[in-house]
Amino acid sequence: MKTHSSIGTFAAWSGYRINPVGLVSVSVVLFWALVALFAPHITPHSVGEMIDADYFGPMRPGLWLGSDYLGRDMLSRLILGARYTVGISLAAVFIACFTGVVLGMTSAVLRGPVDMVVSRLLDALNSIPSKLFGLMVVAAVGSSIPVLILTLSIIYVPGAYRFSRALAVNIDTMDFIMVARIRGEKLPYLIASEILPNIIGPVLADLGLRFVFIVLLLSGLSFLGLGVQPPYADWGALVRENIGGLPFAAPAVIVPSLAIATLTISVNLLIDNLPQKIRDRSAS
Amino acid sequence: MKSRVPSLILSRLLIALVTLTIVSFAVFFATTLLPGDTATILLGQAATPEAIAGLRTAMHLDEPALLRFVYWIAGLFQGDLGTSYANHVPVATLISGRLANTLKLAGLTTLVSVPLALTLGITAAMWRRTLYDRIVTVATIGIISVPEFVVATLAVLVFAVYLKWLPALSFTYQVDSFAGLLRAYAMPVVTLTFVVSAQMIRMSRAAVIETLNTPYVEMALLKGASRPRLVLRHALPNALSPIANAVALSLSYLLGGVIIVETIFNYPGIAKLMVDAVSTRDLPLIQSCAMIFCFGYLLLITAADIVAILSNPRLR
Numbered sequence: 001m002k003t004h005s006s007i008g009t010f011a012a013w014s015g016y017r018i019n020p021v022g023l024v025s026v027s028v029v030l031f032w033a034l035v036a037l038f039a040p041h042i043t044p045h046s047v048g049e050m051i052d053a054d055y056f057g058p059m060r061p062g063l064w065l066g067s068d069y070l071g072r073d074m075l076s077r078l079i080l081g082a083r084y085t086v087g088i089s090l091a092a093v094f095i096a097c098f099t100g101v102v103l104g105m106t107s108a109v110l111r112g113p114v115d116m117v118v119s120r121l122l123d124a125l126n127s128i129p130s131k132l133f134g135l136m137v138v139a140a141v142g143s144s145i146p147v148l149i150l151t152l153s154i155i156y157v158p159g160a161y162r163f164s165r166a167l168a169v170n171i172d173t174m175d176f177i178m179v180a181r182i183r184g185e186k187l188p189y190l191i192a193s194e195i196l197p198n199i200i201g202p203v204l205a206d207l208g209l210r211f212v213f214i215v216l217l218l219s220g221l222s223f224l225g226l227g228v229q230p231p232y233a234d235w236g237a238l239v240r241e242n243i244g245g246l247p248f249a250a251p252a253v254i255v256p257s258l259a260i261a262t263l264t265i266s267v268n269l270l271i272d273n274l275p276q277k278i279r280d281r282s283a284s
Numbered sequence: 285m286k287s288r289v290p291s292l293i294l295s296r297l298l299i300a301l302v303t304l305t306i307v308s309f310a311v312f313f314a315t316t317l318l319p320g321d322t323a324t325i326l327l328g329q330a331a332t333p334e335a336i337a338g339l340r341t342a343m344h345l346d347e348p349a350l351l352r353f354v355y356w357i358a359g360l361f362q363g364d365l366g367t368s369y370a371n372h373v374p375v376a377t378l379i380s381g382r383l384a385n386t387l388k389l390a391g392l393t394t395l396v397s398v399p400l401a402l403t404l405g406i407t408a409a410m411w412r413r414t415l416y417d418r419i420v421t422v423a424t425i426g427i428i429s430v431p432e433f434v435v436a437t438l439a440v441l442v443f444a445v446y447l448k449w450l451p452a453l454s455f456t457y458q459v460d461s462f463a464g465l466l467r468a469y470a471m472p473v474v475t476l477t478f479v480v481s482a483q484m485i486r487m488s489r490a491a492v493i494e495t496l497n498t499p500y501v502e503m504a505l506l507k508g509a510s511r512p513r514l515v516l517r518h519a520l521p522n523a524l525s526p527i528a529n530a531v532a533l534s535l536s537y538l539l540g541g542v543i544i545v546e547t548i549f550n551y552p553g554i555a556k557l558m559v560d561a562v563s564t565r566d567l568p569l570i571q572s573c574a575m576i577f578c579f580g581y582l583l584l585i586t587a588a589d590i591v592a593i594l595s596n597p598r599l600r
Contacts, residue, residue: 120302121306123303124302124303124306124307124310125310127303127307127578127581127582127585128307128310128311128578128581129536129539129540129577129578129581130540131539131540131543131544132539132543132574132577132578135543135558135559135562135570135574136311136314136562136570136574137314138562139561139562139565139567139570140314212429216429216430216431219431219433219434220431220432220433220540220543220544223431223433223544223547224543224544224547224559225563226559226562226563236431236433239433239434239437243437243548246437246440246441246445247444247445248445249441249445249446253437254437254441257430257433257434257437257438260430260431260434261426261429261430261434264429264430265425265426265429265430267429268425268428268429269425272425
């Protein structure tokens with residue numbers, strides 16, 4: 001009853017209607033964020049320590065998520081894996097969206113040849129399938145965490161660029177931009193103070209979606225053995241390590257799969273349930 | 285009025301060609317970036333300096349990168365894909381059989397997924413806001429938001445471990461009977477079908493619903509047309525072009541899916557070949573596989589655009 005009334009107050013205070021799906025998805029996302037943040041402090045066992053005599057052990061008290069292919073505690077490995085999956089993806093999505101959005105707004109404001117060249121080049125980059133691009137970079141320079149972050153962000157720059165450019169082009173035709181131009185404002189002021197505040201809502205929603213894509217790609221690469229390298233392991237690498245347990249349905253292979261699914265599905269649902277006002281400026 | 289269709293298609297093809305050139309440039313230079321001398325790798329540590337110098341000249345390694353790029357492209361057109369570093373076999377020989385396997389997998393998936401996805405997408409739009417529609421929508425969102433290997437893992441768990449209908453991870457070569465063929469291809473095709481169909485269902489459902497919201501469909505509704513008739517007779521003909529577009533676009537997801545599926549099921553296709561080539565850093569093999577993949581991807585994307593142009597009567 002108490003929670004209900006507090007939700008009511010929040011709804012009244014913010015003017016947004018809260019729906020249960022949105023609430024559940026926010027809680028799941030927050031949960032994983034906290035797990036990633038405090039990972040080293042909350043692991044019940046050391047990640048590298050082999051504590052179970054049996055491999056692919058079942059769930060039981062003390063080993064709440066069973067043990068992995070070497071008899072290590074799965075819960076600890078999952079908790080630390082959250083840090084790699086969430087951390088790398090967050091870093092990559094911020095770089096990708098920052099670069100893409102700045103380029104997109106610049107193209108929209110400058111128009112002409114700059115817009116043409118940047119758009120064509122990024123379109124070409126976009127027509128390399130993302131997994132293939134990841135494979136090629138790993139083949140060329142090897143896999144390390146900085147390389148992964150950079151590769152993932154380069155792959156998702158074109159998408160962020162296209163999205164923000166389309167929004168910025170609409171804003172660019174408005175009268176207040178014309179006024180600012182006549183006032184003699186320079187490019188940095190135009191994009192930072194005139195355009196960005198008007199597209200920030202949809203841009204943030206897009207950042208969330210792109211975060212999901214990056215989590216998917218990162219897990220995919222790690223699953224192929226080309227992402228995060230041992231001794232570290234993100235959730236994709238955890239599935240790969242323990243794939244041998246699949247024929248007897250070991251929790252070691254199911255749990256990290258489910259962890260990825262809960263994270264990506266709840267971010268997707270969270271964005272789907274954002275108020276229309278935030279999600280899409282042009283619709284309001 | 286003169287038809288704009290030929291010029292539109294031509295410009296689309298031109299863009300595809302320009303993109304392919306930029307992509308091949310990127311593929312070539314990305315893979316020449318890596319440290320290590322090709323001639324030394326090919327001949328091994330024990331080779332004499334003279335032998336290495338000779339091979340360098342024969343392979344044009346001393347010439348500028350741009351010129352080597354031209355040689356490489358010219359070689360591609362003559363069917364000369366270079367020699368694999370790992371086992372000194374011409375890349376073309378390695379690829380030919382594998383490519384056929386992958387195309388077989390992709391073809392089977394297309395045959396299964398297109399009719400299935402279109403039926404589900406269109407019927408979901410037909411009975412919009414019913415329980416059936418909600419189930420289809422939630423299931424597709426679920427499948428889209430998880431990685432392909434999770435879909436594969438869950439499919440193995442359900443069909444092989446719990447139901448025991450299909451063999452789990454091993455790809456068997458005994459495809460002498462129809463039943464054997466079914467068993468061997470079932471798991472990879474089922475997984476890929478899930479991955480590709482989810483996109484297709486979403487897009488075709490959205491396309492039909494968009495047409496259902498137009499005034500002329502409302503007119504048909506007011507006339508008293510039944511719901512199936514409304515969708516199949518009135519809305520569908522106009523939704524065909526976005527649906528065809530959706531089919532071609534969704535099939536391009538096969539590329540990403542096939543890399544994971546071939547690895548997890550140990551299927552002897554070209555994507556598995558490429559993943560193995562990446563772990564042995566076998567450059568000529570990686571370059572060729574990457575070019576094949578990019579070409580296939582561009583082909584599907586361009587096909588999607590051209591279908592959209594062709595099926596739009598306003599452009600005729």
